Amino acid sequence: MMSLGVALIGTGFMGKCHALAWRAVGPAFGVAHPRLEILCDATQAQADACAAQFGFARAMVDWQAAICDPAVDVVSITTPNGLHRPMADAALRAGKHVWLEKPMALTLADAQAMADLVAAHPGQVTLLGYNYLRAPAFQAACAMVQAGEIGTPLAFRGAYDEDYCADPALPWSWRMTQEGGGLGALGDLGCHLVSVMVALMGAVSEVTAMTQIAVPQRPAPDGPRPVENEDSALALVRFASGAQGSFATSRVARGRKCRLQWEVQGSAGTLVFDQENMNELWVHRAGDAGFTRHLTGPDQPDFAAFCPAPGHNFGFNEQKVIEARDLIRAIDGGPPCGPDFAQGLGIERIIHAMARSNGHPIRLEEMTHDQTS
Incomplete structure (x- = not known):
């Protein structure tokens, strides 16, 4: 190699x-x-x-x-x-x-x-x-969905919230400009949620969204400067399969540090995950009284490369190590890794459609390269 x-x-x-x-x-x-x-x-x-x-x-x-x-x-x-x-x-x-x-x-x-x-x-x-696509709990969830363990996916609910911009006294920076940062919460956080959503539910066909600038100005040495991109976004989603979804992201959500939380509701069960508790996957199957907590362990994809014992926890940085492994293998002629730039373009279409929607439905097939938000 x-x-x-x-x-x-x-x-x-x-x-x-x-x-x-x-x-x-x-x-x-x-x-x-x-x-x-x-x-x-x-x-x-x-x-x-x-x-x-x-x-x-x-x-x-x-x-x-x-x-x-x-x-x-x-x-x-x-x-x-x-x-x-x-x-x-x-x-x-x-x-x-x-x-x-x-x-x-x-x-x-x-x-x-x-x-x-x-x-x-x-x-x-x-x-x-x-x-976040490399987390063992997430990979286990994808395998369960693909194997039909929760039946047909009917609905997705997801949120990615942090509070790094919640303080109105936080100084203005390039992140708050379209020229330097592009999209705001959608570009920083929401794109991660979209990557998860598409991996679990398949292609998106339509979105209807609203965005908000919660803090219109930020302090700067030469006086207050305007915030040009969104602090938060909410969306309703229709998938190509016919399933539906809800989507929320915010960089001004007080108390939230890395709340990448999602739920897939299927015809025979439900999966629930929260990145702030990334070593737990909650599973409900038809006939169960409630949810069962599944802890990460060596039976889940890639966990054993770091630790042979279940329940000993997997971390943020380990996800990057798995990314590096996937990249090296792809360069060496192994399986393709992703999201590559072609797949990334699909994610960009979704978040830019959300930014452009302003409460009106946007079909993803309408989002061409000459349309920017």
Whole structure:
């Protein structure tokens, strides 16, 4: 199995997650240890410090040079949203594989262009950072749905709420602009919920949504600045199967830290999950008096790679290690991994349809690349 040369661009929350994943994937899954070649950040001092901390051989500020370096095979992109498309495009044109954090792009037109570019480079693997899809409890739930254990899925209810913007005194930042952040809660949080929803329920055919800016202005050194993207969104969903769903996301939900909560109601049972209790899957089957709690353990997908004992808990960062494993295997000729850029475009269509709806039904087939929210 090949040893891949890695360039990591960005050293924030998700940059560190990627670095930890690249370092852990070999010991966890027995794949060839990646070569941590280049770490790139906005200042040389930050790049030097994080390269030493994360174990990268070199540090630089020139991301174009990092991407084009001949020792690099795959590029991890964990930068602010506005840099996702230019960096991913450059990496693809340089012949590299790409691991890109969500959201895929600022606009639907950008996402379409990125998907088109991948189609023109069929030998290169892309992966978007929808890490919650790798949780063992979630994978077990998907297997139960696919096996018909809860019958025909009839309805989905989901919410992804956090409170990182709940304080009105929080300073204005690029995240609150369309030019720098794109969508707000839908781009930061809601896209994760969409990835889960589609994996469990299948394709979406129609959405009707409303968005809200709860804090219209934020303090800045030169005076208050306007918030341009949504703090929260609510939607009703119709799936291609005929099933229905409800969807909610907020970045101003007081007390919520990572409430990625979803429920699938089927004709013969119900599944319930909450990321704040990510090691529990609650299952009800027809004839049961109530719900049964199932704890994560080595009988669920990929748990045993980290711990042989049930109930000892799986963590956020381990999801990224599984993503890295899936990416390496796909590059090495194994099963395709996803969501890739083509599948990511489908997620972008859904969240941009929600942003565009304003209370009116939007059919997903109407969301073309020249329509942005």
